[in-house]
Amino acid sequence: MSAAAERLPTRTTALILLISLIISVGIGLLAGPERQQLSEVSSGDAELAQRVRTAAGDGAGDGAGLRSVVVAEVTSTSVRWAGLGNADAGRRPGVAPTDQTIYELGSVTKTFTGALFADAIKRREVRPEDTLEKHLPELRSTAAGKVTLASLAQHRSGLPRLGATAEAAVFSAMLNENAYATSTTERVIADAATAPVTPEQPPTYSNLGVSLLGTALVRAAGLPDYPTLVADRITGPLGMTGTTLAGDYPELPEGAVPGFTANGLCTPRWVGTGYLPMGSSTFTTLDDLAIWAQAQLTDRAPGVDALQPTADFDDRTRIGWTWFVTPGPEGTTDTWHNGGTAGFRSMLILDRANDRAVVMMGNSDVDLDPIAASLMHNTPPPTAERPVIAQVLAALPVVLALLFGITALRRALQGIALLPAIGALLTGVFGLLLLWSSGPWAAVGGWLWGIALAPVLAAAAILAARARTLSFLPERRVWLAWLELVIGAALVGLGIALW
Structure with missing residues (x-):
């Protein structure tokens, strides 16, 4: 040196x-x-909030990985709700969410599409055996055009999970960007025209398939777009005034909570028109989601026939029109759907025989399924090493x-x-x-x-x-x-x- x-x-x-x-x-x-963990602030029912902390916290009650959650226990005549954690963009402890706080719903939106399918069948606008090309003539003479609407609602169409445009943008999602920005409705249809269809494949969860189903239902109803169809037949009749489907950034509802990654960074909004029927950019409140669950329990929901299983999905699960049906503990039956977007998770479980439902939403990327199931059945959450x-x-x-x-x-x-x-x-x-x-x-x-x-x-x-x-x-x-x-x-x- x-x-x-x-x-x-x-x-x-x-x-x-x-x-x-x-x-x-x-x-x-x-x-x-x-x-990311649930801060000590809460709102709503204190006893329910404590049960959520117990179910979420690995014994400590801190909800590791969660930022804020809202949850409701629903019957045909009552709703109990609680909000926990920090619903603000700032650091702990923040302000607890309420039943009017706006979250992203994710794929629970597919239950809207399934209900709209059942309702359209009842209105004789479509039939389960109709092919896509009957309602989307752009798909004539293509493999996707030959699949039936029923197979789309059952994830049995043979279509891939995503269209080519969204699939090519998956890396954007890894970089915390909007992967659906370029997937317009027209682009989704064009992607379907060239998509491979593999009828012999086992049931495969397909966001592309459900989006095409929703688009076909819009055409059959003679309406301009999917948000209009949802407002006309679901949210309007049921009084779900806090629900918005945002196809573009100006349509984002004011005051919606931000989503967060595990390190506390805000996530992007997945706005775009093409995948709205599968839940790319649905915003709702706990109050509205409880209304939707209660309508299923009371048979007031448009298209309630969508809940009935119509096919097997796997060895343990059956499926109706997008709704999954699995056996629960002690002879119960769970009818459910979960959801997730960038920085958000959601879960809706129904036990119609016992007049019970649990709905839950959170603004971090931790799955809520085991917590919701624990609340639904009053069982300890599974511990997975x-x-x-x-x-x-x-x-x-x-x-x-x-x-x-x-x-x-x-x-x-x-x-x-x-x-x-x-x-x-x-x-x-x-x-x-x-x-x-x-x-x-x-x-x-x-x-x-x-x-x-x-x-x-x-x-x-x-x-x-x-x-x-x-x-x-x-x-x-x-x-x-x-x-x-x-x-x-x-x-x-x-x-x-x-x-």
């Missing part, structure tokens, strides 16, 4: 490390990734962030050239971005991110202090230093995209 590139005094280095650690942990606690590979994958971003940060710190402390140290520092920044986007934030808080930030922050400070004494390029393997810089910059770009 040249005299000009001497290391900083030990006391100076120790002071920088200590200050960096204090600042970093403080940043992590105040502004780092927020652990995470596979070892899942635990390893959860820890990997932490390990990489610390490894990259420590490497950057070592280069800053011991390096004799600026360029490779900058490359290592960029890789350390990538580790922080990766950890932010993929860390175990359902289990720990932002302090962990702060600890990973500490060596990177210290490396930057030490590098700044030594910069004047370092040569820009190393004496040997200059190409490797440039390569490290390019790779580091590329990784930072990737990390920003993931973040």
Whole structure:
């Protein structure tokens, strides 16, 4: 090592490390990734809220991974509801949601489409055996045009899960973007015209199929679009005034709660007209969803015949017109549908024989099915141990962030050239971005991110202090230093995209 590139005094280095650690942990606690868990605030029925906490919290009642939830227990004559957690965009504890708070409904919207199908059959606008091409002539002479409306409602059409346009945009969803922005109704029909149809495949859950079914029902009714059909035949007659289907951003309802990823980042809205019938962008309140559930229990719902099973879905599950039917405990029968969009989950379970229903919505990406089932049947939620590979994958971003940060710190402390140290520092920044986007934030808080930030922050400070004494390029393997810089910059770009 040249005299000009001497290391900083030990006391100076120790002071920088200590200050960096204090600042970093403080940043992590105040502004780092927020652990998603139910805060202590609640509204509505206190006893129901406590039962939800017990069912959701692995014994601690903190609802790991949940941000806020609303839940209702419904009978033909009553509704009990509770809201828990933080429904604001800010940090804990926030303001608890109510039965009027607007959430995204997701695929529970398919129960609207199934009901509209049953209602259209009753109105003699369509028949179960009708083919798609009868109502969507754009699909004449195509494989999709030959599938029946009944097979679409049963997920037995042989169509794939998504059309080509939405499938191509799946990577957008991974980058926290709207994957349905380019899937207009016309585009969905065009995708169906070229979609493969595999009649021999087992029942396959198809968002494309249900969207085509909804579009065919709109045509059969002579109405302009799917939101109009829903308003005309479901939400209007039942008085569900808090429900909106948003085909474009100006149609988003004011005050809808934001959805969140596991690290506390807001998720995009999946607006777009093509997949509205499957639930890409439906907004509703707990009050409206309880009305919908109660209408099923009292047979007041339009198209209530959709609840009746018409085919097998798998070894344990039967299916009606989009509704799933499975055996529950002690001889009960659950008729249900769940849903999920970016940063939202929902669940609706009916036990019509015993006049009970549970509806639940939340604004994080944690499934609500086991919590809703626990409330429905008064049973403890199932405890599922995470596979070892899942635990390893959860820890990997932490390990990489610390490894990259420590490497950057070592280069800053011991390096004799600026360029490779900058490359290592960029890789350390990538580790922080990766950890932010993929860390175990359902289990720990932002302090962990702060600890990973500490060596990177210290490396930057030490590098700044030594910069004047370092040569820009190393004496040997200059190409490797440039390569490290390019790779580091590329990784930072990737990390920003993931973040």
